[in-house]
Amino acid sequence: MTLTDEQVSTDLTSRFRVSDRMYPYLLITPAMIVVGFFALYPLGYAVYLSLRHADLTTAMGIGEFLGLENYHFVLNDEFFWSAVRKTLIFSIGAVAIELTLGMAIALLLNGMRFLKGIARSLIILPIAVSPLAVGLIWRYMYHADFGIFNAIVSTFGIPEQNWLGDPGLAMASIIAFDVWQWTPFVALIFLAGLQSVPSQVYEAGAIDGASFWQSFRYISVPMLSRAIIFVSLLRFIDAVRLYDSVFALTAGGPGTATEVLTFYIYRLGLRFFRVDLASTMSILFLYATIVIAGLALRRIMIQQSELAE
Amino acid sequence: MTTRIGASTTRTRVLESLRYVAIAVLIAIFLLPIVWMIATSFKQPTDILARPPVIFFTPTFENYRFAFGEADFGRFIVNTVVVALGSTTIVVIVGSLAAYSFARFNPGNGNFMFFILTTRMMPAIAVIIPLFVIFRDLGKTSIGDTLLLGLDQPGALIVAHTVFNLPFAIWLMHSFFQDVPRSLEQAALVDGSSRIKAFFRVAIPLASPGIAVTAIFSFFFSWNEFLFANVLTRDAAKTITVAVSGFQTQQGILWGPMAAAATVAVIPTLIFVLVLQRFIVRGLTMGAIK
Structure with missing residues (x-):
């Protein structure tokens, strides 16, 4: 083995140089193995299943290679598209309400002169609770006969509703639960953003005669743009994956009124054991999530490079 | 001039107290399900299935006993x-x-x-x-x-x-x-x-x-x-x-037992x-x- 001049000149440290270069990789190896094996291998397996006929209820189990036939089937399955539509209705509805309400709450909290800490502590409590456990409590609260929501609305003269049993209302009821749980998170992030805006900026605006709305529109919103994009992205990615709240509140019903994509995949794969079709949908779902998240990430990067200029 | 300042501070004060009212209402909404869960966990079956829901009731530990007993x-x-x-x-x-x-x-x-x-x-x-x-x-x-x-x-x-x-x-x-x-x-x-x-x-x-x-x-x-x-x-x-x-x-x-278990969770x-x-x-x- 011949050494170059450069290597010879650093001969004393060369043994350490190599391990210096390897050291960072050595540290990340366990994490890469865990994520690689238990995240990538299952994904690869899902791709494999999506290309075959696989019905675990039959003796054959995982069967013949079908090429893209499952994809062709799923993309022409009206229940699949209906589940996609419900997922989007839920996600867009919930995230839009959470962003609006969250901003309003953040503005309310930010202007508080006393008791701000306590108010914030109490408002963020829903973030921590198990969506499944509290979702089941909401199911009780939504109950048409002895639920507290009907008692509340009837004191305001509104007729009692079958919140979870009415196909036209069930999705809105799930959205309301999600809004209850996640608006505090959105408010918390916007509040942190508002607090990081130097007060001089608002004072300068006030001297120039800016109204509340103007200082919100032209100071707060631009200063919070990073937080707004971040929280929309994070909430949207979480919202399309919702499962626990649907399980707790409606189990997809009444009929299929709230059968969102995750629930349809679950039912197909783990109730009817058509793991081929369930895997195909999972892959399409994952692909869509990555594309949406990737586009959003690119927007953030473009925006940041514009800010840097 | 003085009246204008007086009017605007009154207006500010009203707006400020409205802010606190709004915050109080929001806290009540965010806490209601948690409070209701805890309350339900201490209710007897007749109070749980009461119509309209009861706010005052005689508490019982029966739900917790069942959750930790039969339900393990x-x-x-x-x-x-x-x-x-x-x-x-x-x-x-x-x-x-x-x-x-x-x-x-x-x-x-x-x-x-x-x-x-x-x-x-x-x-x-x-x-x-x-x-x-x-x-x-x-x-x-x-x-x-x-x-x-x-x-x-x-x-x-x-x-x-x-x-x-x-x-x-x-x-x-x-x-x-x-x-x-x-x-x-x-x-x-x-x-x-x-x-x-x-x-x-x-x-x-x-x-x-x-x-x-x-x-x-x-x-x-x-x-x-x-x-x-x-x-x-x-x-x-x-x-x-x-x-x-x-x-x-x-x-x-x-x-009842579900509310008790959910409360513990x-x-x-x-x-x-x-x-x-x-x-x-x-x-x-x-x-x-x-």
């Missing part, structure tokens, strides 16, 4: 703690090594970190069926059986939670390690300590508050997790969220938020605010 909820708490502690231990060890490396050396120019973070966006449902099959087959091998990696065994759930926790934990600890001044470690290296010693004796102690927060986040992720637990466990390794959903029986939902997380709020706010808002 204590066993599922133990299962959950085992899984949460197991997964958190692995996440903290594996995650802190990786987070430190990303914070100090940025291997692969951020590509590895980006790869790990993207798995955070992966829908759990996309891997749940393959994982179900993998663990079913692992449980039939002797190694898998020894490591309790089969279906309805804690090992399988620990692995599943670890994979889904790791990206967030690395992301969180990465920022805490970045706050540790490089110069302190360099000083240790100059004094002749090895790199691994510098990591354990300098970086780890200085980042320990952040590591503790990450551990708590990780613990409560496992504590609240439902989808994996529901698919990968049946009875022996069942966790609390699955057990709470188990109060939906053929005869209908046992609202929720109270630790509420305490965690109240006590460690400062850190949680930091953990949650990181990335949103520079």
